[in-house]
Structures are given as structure tokens and as C-alpha cells.
């Protein structure tokens with residue numbers, strides 16, 4: 390029976406559990422939170438949907454032993470960014486938490502795949518690789534999968550095409566230095582630039598809205614969790630069912646257009662072993678420059694945290 394342990398039963402963790410349950414993706418879900426009551430409350434609420442859905446067995450609590458036998462451990466636990474706090478400060482606070490948490494996960498689930506969601510996700514994915522000592526294909530972050538979904542949705546609206554049929558990626562940092570890959574953006578193999586209603590300003594607007602989506606949603610409702618919940622469930626499904634879907638997740642980069650020794654998002658094939666392969670996209674010059682800039686931004690933060 391497949392098992393997913395979710396650490397952090399807050400907005401994102403509990404919504405991911407809900408998305409997983411609705412699709413019947415895992416045989417068992419463990420909800421782990423320092424706030425034991427919260428984990429219990431979420432598990433009870435989810436359990437009551439069982440008469441109408443595919444069976445999932447729930448466990449909950451504050452004990453990392455609940456990670457035992459998990460095929461995937463999803464990490465959503467952590468501090469949220471305070472007002473006026475820099476990403477470096479947030480990274481430093483969550484790094485302390487991860488230094489404590491990761492060895493416990495490794496102790497109880499030495500063969501698991503770890504999916505990092507907590508922000509700043511690229512930095513924390515790199516730290517999780519370091520603290521776990523796991524092979525790099527078994528630790529990755531949701532990266533720009535959410536941003537890519539947002540961008541495809543907005544482009545779909547713009548061209549009146551289902552976003553499933555819009556093929557493009559946001560790559561780099563999950564954050565301010567992310568960039569869209571427009572040089573290969575297409576529908577039905579036709580570059581978007583050849584569509585008769587293509588307008589560069591509108592594409593730029595959609596990208597800006599994508600980049601600022603989290604700020605916009607947080608200012609209106611306090612947190613973002615539905616779309617990321619679905620993203621987590623799709624990544625978990627691709628792993629457990631060995632679907633080999635291509636998604637822009639955050640992984641350790643050895644050399645991607647000379648960017649190296651950090652984590653950021655590039656398109657990857659996701660299957661039962663975690664990262665099955667990486668796709669090297671033919672980026673144009675401005676995209677390569679944007680990727681290198683994103684790498685430089687992340688490297689600076691990572692170097693500060695690791696030293």
C-alpha cells in the first residue's frame with residue numbers, strides 16, 4: 390500500500406491531503422504537525438469523507454515515527470514570511486527548523502522521496518539534500534510548478550484555449566527572479582507568437598500577474614493553498630504511478646547553462662525513482678541570462694545560509 394507523510398497540517402498540508410484523498414492517490418496518509426490537535430482535527434475531518442471516496446487510511450500526530458514506510462514525505466511545515474522580513478531572514482529561520490526535522494525523517498523513512506514545499510523552496514530543497522544525504526534524485530521541491538500552472542491558466546484565458554493545451558514553463562527561482570520560457574511556448578506545436586491574436590504586452594502582463602499571484606492572493610485571503618494542493622497531489626501521483634510527467638520542479642543543478650551547485654526549477658521527468666531525467670531546453674540568449682541571474686540570486690542566499 391502506498392503511503393504519503395505530510396509534515397505540516399496547515400493550509401497547504403491539509404489541502405494537499407484533501408486533493409490526494411479526492412483523487413484516491415495514496416493508500417495511507419500521515420499528517421504530522423507540532424500542533425498535534427491541528428493534525429488530529431484535519432485527519433478526522435478528512436476521514437469522514439471515506440464513505441464516498443476510495444479508501445485512505447489516516448494517521449496523525451506530532452511524532453516523526455509516523456513517517457515510517459512512507460513512499461513520499463511532503464514537507465509543508467515552517468514559518469511564513471513576516472512583514473518586512475527578507476527572503477534571507479526567512480530562509481535562515483526555516484533552515485534551523487529543517488536542520489532538526491530532516492534527520493528525523495531520514496531516521497524513520499531512509500528510502501523515501503522527499504518533496505519540499507516550504508518557502509523559500511529552492512533554498513530549503515538544497516538544504517534538505519545536504520541534511521538528508523539522500524541521492525539527489527530523491528529530494529526535490531515543487532519549484533515553479535505552481536507558477537507555471539498560473540501562467541498557463543492566464544495564457545489560456547488570453548487566447549481562449551484550454552490551459553492544458555498551452556505548453557510553456559516558468560523556470561528558475563520560485564520567486565522574484567523566475568522567468569517564462571517564451572521561445573518554445575506553443576499550442577499544437579505552433580509557437581504562440583504565430584497566433585493571430587498574439588500581443589507581447591499581454592503576455593508580459595500575464596507573466597507579471599503570475600509573478601505577483603502569491604502576493605495578490607495573500608493580500609485578499611491570507612494564504613494560497615488550493616492550486617499548490619493540486620500541484621502536490623499531481624507530483625505525488627506521477628511518483629507513485631510512475632507516470633513520467635514532465636514538471637518544472639526544483640532539483641540540484643550540476644550544470645544547466647553553467648549554473649551549478651544549487652537548486653532551481655528546470656523541466657524534469659517524475660517517476661517512481663523521483664527525478665527520472667532532466668530536459669535540457671534550447672533557451673534563447675535572454676532566457677539563459679535570466680536563468681543565470683536566478684542562479685546568482687539563489688547562490689547568494691544559499692552561501693549565506695550554509696557558511
Ligand code: NAD
Pocket residue numbers: 396397398399400401402421422423424427465466467468469470486490505506507508509510531532535563612613614617
Ligand atoms: P501554515 O502556517 O498554515 O502551516 C504550517 C504548519 O507547519 C503549521 O500547522 C505549523 O504548526 C506546522 N509546523 C511548524 N513547525 C513544525 C515542525 N517542526 N514540525 C511539524 N509541523 C510544524 O502555513 P501554510 O499556508 O500551510 O504554508 C506552509 C508553507 O508552504 C509556507 O512556507 C508557504 O510559504 C509554503 N507555500 C509554498 C508554495 C510553493 O509553491 N512552494 C505555495 C504555497 C505555500
